[in-house]
Amino acid sequence: MPTAALHVARTGLDAQGARMRVIANNLANVGTTGFKRDRANFATLAYQDARVAGQQSSTETAYATGLNLGSGVSVQSTTRIETQGVLQTTGNSLDLALDGDGYFQIQLPGGKLGYTRAGNFSRSAEGQLVTSQGYQVLPPIQIPEGTTQVTISDDGIVSASIAGQTEAQQLGQLSIASFANPAGLQASSNNFMLETGASGVAQLGVAGENGRGHIKQGMLEGSNVNIVQELVDMIETQRGYEINSKMISAVDEMLRNANQTL
Structure with missing residues (x-):
């Protein structure tokens, strides 16, 4: 359902927002003595198995692929990068x-x-x-x-x-x-x-x-933060946030059209 897609997109916004916070902290500490940069790690949320691969499709055959619907993403952890600073x-x-x-x-x-x-x-x-x-x-x-x-x-x-x-x-x-x-x-x-x-x-x-x-x-x-790498990660995170925002707008438009039609 479209409402489920809204929830999935919201988890994407939350995850990208958390990643941006990690990047912001790295950049804020670029001049901190002995600071080690962090990296956000993502993990998928639970899947809804509408159909399991290998399930019987008839008395003589089985489905070769399943129907698995994801429920979004979350920030699983942060990893401290222990490389030596200058x-x-x-x-x-x-x-x-x-x-x-x-x-x-x-x-x-x-x-x-x-x-x-x-x-x-x-x-x-x-x-x-x-x-x-x-x-x-x-x-x-x-x-x-x-x-x-x-x-x-x-x-x-x-x-x-x-x-x-x-x-x-x-x-x-x-x-x-x-x-x-x-x-x-x-x-x-x-x-x-x-x-x-x-x-x-x-x-x-x-x-x-x-x-x-x-x-x-x-x-x-010195800090092991690489400013160029952090800026690349920041742009990537911003694009990910924008795409999830557009997903919410698209689903909202779908729901509006459905309401007007029905």
Whole structure:
């Protein structure tokens, strides 16, 4: 019936609207440190089987094809694209980037643990290595007073040159978290990811070992959003939305003609 077609077209509008929101969020975060773009995944809704293939068409024959009427589409999920962003040199000794897989571990308020690729860290008033929100980087790194230079190696060893001392003092070593299924991490605000049952438990280890990326001091990882690709996806989504809108107009015209005729 035409009313069923209206419902199908409406699901198309909803799905394309959700995809446009995903694209808008990608473009909004094109300059966000360590941001990973999302992709909307679609799935068909339930089908009405008016006739099943193989069903008897007579006492001696069976239908070679079925009659299946779809009920529309929905956004099944979003997939985070984990490709590496471009590493940008900043010259700030506390800016860190991961060249490869893995996440920095952060102590969030309330005892929660967060994971991030955004390594734009700072030194707090107490000398701790923290994020821009003031959350402590784990394992804790305490930078002593009088430090003139902080050096962080590719494997995360943090050393400080202190005024009046000839040799650098080792402060600790940063650990990198890896997950069996990084796509299962829950995206949160302020560039943080949260562990879920789908992601698996965080496995902490040394940077550069067992598939974990190396730490690059004085650099930040840029967003992996490709503006050209997002614009192409945006135009495609807009066209899909327009077509579903025209479908609603066409069905409405069919119903109007039917009412006038009958």
